Amino acid sequence: MRAATLTAFGSPLTVGEVPDPEPGGGDVLVEVLATVVAPYAAEVFSGERKYPLEPPVVPGVGGVGRVVVVGADATKLRPGDLVWCDSTVRARDDALTPDITLQGWSSRGEGGARLSRYFHDGPFAELMRVPTENVHPLPAGADPVRWAALGVHVIPYGGLLAGGLAAGETVLVSGATGNLGSCAVAVALAMGAGRVVAAGRNRAALDLLADRFGARVRPVGLDDLADLDPVDLVLDLLPPRAPASAARAAALTVRERGRVVLMGGVGMLGDPDLALPYPWLMRNSVTVRGQWMYPREANVGLIRLLASGALDLAPERITRFGLAQVNEAVAHAAAHGGPFDRTVLTPVA
Template sequence: MRVPTENAVRIGDLAPADAARWCALNTLLVAYGGLLASDLRAGEIVLVSGATGHFGSACIAVALAMGARCVVAPGRNAGVLADLARRFGERVRIVELTGDEATDRTSMQQAAPGPIDCVIDLMPPSVPATTVRAAVMAVRPYGRVVLMGGVGMLGGAGLELPYPWIMRNDITLRGKWMYPTEAVTLMAGLVRGGLLDLGHFDVTRFTLDDANDAVAHAAANGGPFRMTVIAR
């Protein structure tokens, strides 16, 4: 296989039995890009908006690996929320969303063990802007917000935030697309250092000859921490 050198980063030798699991980096790195952009520091409290999704659940794992004191995980899927609580323990505080903006914002703030330092939004385009705003405005004064989701991409209302709230609370608000090149090496270090466990991912492998079966399997078995990989 040939690839442009600017698109390839060495991550070191991999044991053949573990190689497929390292494909999880493709998901983890997107979340990592947002967390790096948020300037997350060890001991801080993070809220992951979209926590029950593909990228949101990965963001929880990465935030904990980076030393977050706690991750607030709001979502609508009770089954996935329960799995996140089981998987990560007391450092994850789950919140089942009701759809009422004020109620959900209060629930997220109350679930956290202290003021929420930063919010990472990874919501898909299908989610109403009010759901995202509830999470964004749960952040503390002088807090940081990173937008990586899809609000407004399918039409409909965009994300409207009160100008006075942003200004008077000294909120840092930024967008982030993907991740910087150096994130690949840093992410590999988190894995090799034992801080991030790729064992969270349930990997099903197929050969190239069975590619059609792989596609069917992926379509029927999607969800957080599930991967279908075509490997030699």
Template sequence: MKAAILNSLERPLAITQMPDPEIGTGEVIVDVAAAPVLSYANEVFNGQRRYTLELPIVPGCGAIGRVRASGPDATHLKVGDWVFCDPTVRSRDDALMPDIALQGWSSRGDGGLRLQRYFHDGPFAEQVRVPTENAVRIGDIDPGEAARWCALNVMLVPYGGLLAAALRAGETLLVSGATGNFGSACVAVALAMGARCVVAPGRNAEALDDLKQRFGARVRPVRLSGDEQADRERMQQAAPCPIDCVIDLLPPSAPVTAVRAAMMAVRPYGRVILMGGVGMLGDAGLDLPYPWLMRNDITVRGKWMYPTEAVTLMTGLIRSGLLDLRHFDVKTFPLDRANEAVSHAAANGGPFRMTVIQP
């Protein structure tokens, strides 16, 4: 099969032939129809993000495709089924503390690295081998819409945070990082889940206006000034009622003061979910006042990715019409132009924009 291979952090992807993946028990082979290119893929491939990758590797993070073959443990999958290839691979030998790797993308700890060495190659190829539970059926789709269904890859991340927060219909949510790629998707998902309104702080006035135009009065934009106390007060004032929940999706380059300003806008007895990257580049950590946390009974939870059932639940939101994939503008590239796709993704990231490789 043809694949795009990362051989070195100093060289572009090599488009070449490699052996087809071989199926084993507990595995599925998928013909890749569309694979998203994350906006920061160039930072992963050049080493700037310092992800744990053992080279050479076929990279990529998630895909839409059709089942080519499945193992004896698959009782529902059929050849030709459309599936989302979930990149979040979990070890099967410790239910309480499974090791995790993102297939074709990164790993965490020694256990995650062992997973990555086996479920190594990602979807920048004509075929990909995934664990059975990671080939999640999405129902029949128009093949021409496969690239747009890659929006699952973006929306599932904040959806995992909202599920962890137990967001309920009628609650008010604040999305820290609302003008970013994952943050804007979070706004869409929260509204689909029935949020009363979403407070959307950011510095990008154009992106804030776009959110307001897309979703109407249920989005309450707040232009950030950089003054932590003033920004916190403006976020609270923008909400029609106390803010029940805050989710942070800010990237590593964001200042920690922006995270804290948003977190401390939550009401007493409120919940905070941390999913961003602040501090990952060695900057200052998050400094929260102990008395505020304790006396206001604040719940703070970190969350990485999403539970396995999230794909099926989100597919239901899409099929019901509550979540509209047409919000996303998609630029597609053939596999032969994978390096061009990576450059395009870096230059054209942001809300509701996707770059997709179609092998």
């Protein structure tokens, strides 16, 4: 098969022939039709983000494909099925605190690194070997290129599930003008949020969100959060370069007994920590929790939101690249990381 391989950090991806993956028991072999290129992929491949990838590796984060081979333990999947392949792989030998790897992208701890050496390669290839439990059927007629954005939307969906979002509640999305933050706005509304406060610094992106979603979205600058009425839930998706003060100001908007979910990268570059005030947390019974990625069932929930039309992918801007153009795709994604702007790689033309 043909694949794009990261041979060393700081080097361009190399496209060429590599051996076909061989599925074992509990695996599914999938022909990759489409995968979204993350806007920060160039930072990962350069080594700037210091992700624990081990080159040589075929990178990427999840994708849409067609089943080629299923293992003996699969009871419903069939060759030819159109499927979503979730990148969040969990070890099968610890149900309580499983080691986790993001197939083709990252991992957590030594156990996650060991797991990644088995489920090593991602979707920047014509074929990918995926754990059976990570393969989710899609509705007939789903457009693979457009539905590849499922991998972006499912991350904030996991955060909103973690925060227990209820219909009619007000959500503040901190970092709403980025690729993930804008998805959080769309997903929160699809889940029934009464209002979404979209907080960010990019005024043009904030206006775009307001134009698309109307009165249920209130755009707010990150410097204007002190003037807000209390909100029910805060979802922080600020990137690593954002100051902790911005995340802190967003968290402090939550009402008594409100919830704060942290999913962004604040502090990952060595900047000061969040430092929320102990008396405020205690006296107001505020819940603060971190959430890395999402639970497995979030994939099914998001597929249902898309299939029902509650979450609409039609307005998204898509730029397609073939496998031979993978380095152009990485550069394009870096320059087009705004709201609802997707760079999609299509390994199988």
